[in-house]
Amino acid sequence: MLAGMQKELGFYPNVQFQMLDAHNDTNLQRQQVQKLLRQHVDLLIISPNQSGPLTDLAEAAYSQGTPVIILDRRTTSRLYTAYVGGNNLEVGRTAGHYAAQLLGQKGHVLEVLGTPGSSPAAERHLGFAQALAAYPQLQLVAQVQGDWRPASVRRQLPAVLRAHPETDLLFVHNDQMAQAAQQVARQLGLGSRLRIIGVDGLAGPGNGLELVEGGALQATLLYPTGGEQAIRTALRILRHLPYEKENVLGTMVIDSTNVGAMRSQTEQLAMQQQDIQLQQRRLLEQQRRYASQATTVYLLLASLLGAVVLGAIAWRSARLNRRIRRVLEGQNAEISSQRNRIAELAEEARRSTEAKLRFFTNFSHELRTPLTLILGPVEELLGDAGLTKAQRHDVALVRRNTQRLLQLVGQLLDFRKIEVGKMAVRAQEGDLVDFVHELAEPFEKLARLRGVRWQVQAAEPRLLAWFDGGILDKVILNLLSNALKFTPEQGRITVSIQPAAQPGQLLKRLGQLVHKIYQVAFLGPHGH
Known part of the structure; x- marks a missing residue:
């Protein structure tokens, strides 16, 4: 099948x-x-x-x-x-008539059935019984339930044959059980006398055709498996083509007279089937080869297309690179020109700065002489005992500012020292409270004139510290001047002098103050 x-x-x-x-x-x-x-x-x-x-x-x-x-x-x-299937009723009838022919229409017959309840077993028995009814002297002496299994036959048949030694013929419902029955008969010494008829008639080792040709069976009834017809019918159904609902296949007796022809036909069909399978394998191999070659061609085409795309990208990139290179060359030339121009401007600025420094240096030398001449009479006035306290205070204020102007002239001369790297810090120990009070005193009158409250606070009466008065006074005076400049009328300025717990905190605080001063200097022109 x-x-x-x-x-x-x-x-x-x-x-x-x-x-x-x-x-x-x-x-x-x-x-x-x-x-x-x-x-x-x-x-x-x-x-x-x-x-x-x-x-x-x-x-x-x-x-x-x-x-x-x-x-x-x-x-x-x-x-x-x-x-789709064989006509099991006809198989049983044909087996009954052929048994009557072998036995001369008289004798004793034993039947080996298939599985109870299966349609082939029931129909083959019914057909066999119908055929035997036409032969009164042909008796069915016993039955064995073989269940389609040779082992079941080997187990049950010996006892039945011993009980019915008169048995002349066995009708077995398939060739596999018939082969087992022949083996039992040979073991019991009945092989030469007992005739056996099987059903199936298949080709191949151990099947019906070989058993008949070898003499183990007198005959077998061809029972078409229907495998080919089942597939043909299935394909017609799936393709929605007309088909027969009942496909009953015929049967025939295969015995020594026609077994050779049947075997030859079967072998030819087997060879044809092998040729078909070989052609199918070759066809599949060609299809696989075609698929492989097609895949290779597709890959080559894809590679070629990729190469073309990459070539186009490379050409475009090269063209773009040339364009970018020309732009960069132009930009480099422009940068070089600007760098040269900047160098020229820097040189001009240096020369201008040098000229300014020379001017301020010369100007400073010119200022020192009159300031020194002013300071002399002021010193003499301070030595006059006839001055009132207020007059002495004002003259002392004139002296301090004259000295301040001399210091500023000295600072102008220090620019030249800074330029040549010879500016030195001359630190000495002094009272920072007195130093700040002396610098802040000239601003107090100006603050009162503007209605600004001016106050100098010291955490301690004296704070001794090392500092360069010529440098520190510039810083403090600049802070006081900016404070007075940017404080509105009726405002308040407080100068607080206190020691720092850590020097780093003082530097950090000075940095914050300087930052705020820069911010004011930047925003001031806009009226903020």
Whole structure:
């Protein structure tokens, strides 16, 4: 059966075929059918082990729209798409008439049946009994339930033959059980007298044709498996072509007179099947080779296209790079020109600064002489005992500012020292409170004139520290001048003198103050 299906499927390589073998186990076969239905197969072929147990599953599949082909053994229902199988009733009748011919229409016959409840076993027995009814002297003396299994025959048949030694012929429902019956007969010494008829007539080692040709069986009834016809019918159903619902296959007797011709035909069919399979393998190999070559061609085309695309990208990149290089060369030339211009401007600025420094240096020397001449009479006035306290205070203020102007002139001269890197810090210990009070006193009158509250606070009466008075006074005077400049009328200025817990905190605070001064200097022109 399976060989016939595979032979027919060889013409249709695109059909997917799945076969499950229950090994004559009805419960297992039910589970297999349920599994196939869950897979939603396009078509289901069932060869029932027993008619009754598979009927409900076949009906369920047919009712849900799945085409069902019943193969070889019928179910008890006609709810199926198609049936393909041999005429088991005719097989039984033909076996009965052939037995009558062998025995001269008289003798004793023993029947070995298949599984009870299976349609082939029931129909073959019925046909065999109908045929024997036409021969009154041909008696059916006993039956053995072989269940389609040779082992069951070997176990039961010896006792039945011993009970019926008069048996002349055995009708066995398939060739495999017939071979087991022949082995039992030979063991009992009945091999030369007992004639055996089997059913199936298949080719191949240990099958019916070989058994008949070897003399183990007198004859076998050809029972077409229907594998080829089942596949043909299935494909017609799937292609929505007309098909026969009942496909009953014929039978014939194969004995020593025609077994040679049957074997020859079978061998030719097998060789043709091998040729077909070889051609199919070659075709598949050619298809694989074509697919491989097509893939190679596609890859080459893709590579060529990729190379063209990469070439275009490279050409475009090269063109873009040339354009960028020309732009960069122009920019480099412009930068070089600007750098040269900046160098020229820097040189001009240096010369201008040098000229300014010389001017301020000369100007400073010119200022020192008159300031010194002013300071002399002021010193004499301070030595006059006739001055009032207020006059002495004002003259002292004039002296301090004159000295301040001399210091500023000295600072102008220090620019030249800074330029040549000879400016030195001359630090000495002094009272920082007195130093700040002396610098802040000239600003107090100006603050009162503007209505600004001026206050100098010291955390301690004296704070001794090392500092360069010539440098520190510039810093403090600049801070006081800016404070007075940017404080609105009716405002308040407080100068606080206190020691720092850590020197780093003082530097940090001075940095914050300087930052605020820069901010004021930047925002001041805009009126903020």
